[in-house]
Amino acid sequence: MLLETDRLLLRRFHAGDAAALAAYRSDPDVARYQSWDAPYPLGDALAFVAETAHLDPEREGWFQYAVEGRDTGLLLGDVGVNRGDGGRQAEIGFTFAPAFQGRGYATEAVGRVVRHLLVEEGLHRVHASLDARNERSARLLERLGFRREGLLVRASYWKGEWTDDLLYAVLASEWATS
Numbered sequence: 001m002l003l004e005t006d007r008l009l010l011r012r013f014h015a016g017d018a019a020a021l022a023a024y025r026s027d028p029d030v031a032r033y034q035s036w037d038a039p040y041p042l043g044d045a046l047a048f049v050a051e052t053a054h055l056d057p058e059r060e061g062w063f064q065y066a067v068e069g070r071d072t073g074l075l076l077g078d079v080g081v082n083r084g085d086g087g088r089q090a091e092i093g094f095t096f097a098p099a100f101q102g103r104g105y106a107t108e109a110v111g112r113v114v115r116h117l118l119v120e121e122g123l124h125r126v127h128a129s130l131d132a133r134n135e136r137s138a139r140l141l142e143r144l145g146f147r148r149e150g151l152l153v154r155a156s157y158w159k160g161e162w163t164d165d166l167l168y169a170v171l172a173s174e175w176a177t178s
């Protein structure tokens with residue numbers, strides 16, 4: 001176990017997660033603003049798990065937390081952290097299975113990860129970049145106190161179209177007083 005909340009356990013991925021990961025990444029609504037296309041094959045999920053399962057969460061680069069429901073033991077989603085800038089800043093991303101959206105699980109998991117980074121690990125800043133149409137993700141970040149810092153207009157060519165990117169961030173000093 002790496003991190004926990006009242007309802008959630010945040011841990012490394014393991015091979016038993018691959019089918020659930022492939023299932024939620026295969027939902028077109030989940031994949032819409034993400035880097036993969038739906039359907040997401042089981043083989044890709046197995047490779048993802050094999051690549052990420054043994055990474056050190058404190059090293060620079062991406063680490064993926066698998067988010068498990070305490071009461072069911074089911075995989076609900078994941079939170080990604082990309083540490084950079086000599087470990088002083090991190091980018092985050094998050095994905096939850098449709099069946100487990102709308103219950104506050106993602107806010108609870110992302111909030112726990114951000115607290116870990118800013119308070120327990122002493123990072124300076126955590127940031128996220130979203131497709132500007134991704135309203136649920138924007139709402140999640142605003143609920144947690146992230147500041148909308150910018151809109152990059154038609155800045156990314158993504159899945160056959162130019163898209164707008166919304167930038168969000170929170171500083172450790174802001175998190176401490178929120």
Ligand SMILES: CC(C)(COP(=O)(O)OP(=O)(O)OC[C@H]1O[C@@H](n2cnc3c(N)ncnc32)[C@H](O)[C@@H]1OP(=O)(O)O)[C@@H](O)C(=O)NCCC(=O)NCCS
Pocket residue numbers: 029030031033034092093094095096097100101102103104105106107108128129130134136137139140
């Ligand atoms: C982004 C994503 C994780 C957000 O999921 P979500 O279900 O909206 O977020 P939460 O789990 O925190 O749930 C919050 C919602 O549950 C409601 N809710 C119900 N019970 C709740 C509780 N006990 N506590 C908090 N919120 C609760 C909230 O009111 C909120 O609804 P609202 O946004 O309509 O006001 C999800 O939409 C997703 O996986 N999208 C696809 C992947 C993606 O695009 N990721 C972003 C790339 S960075």
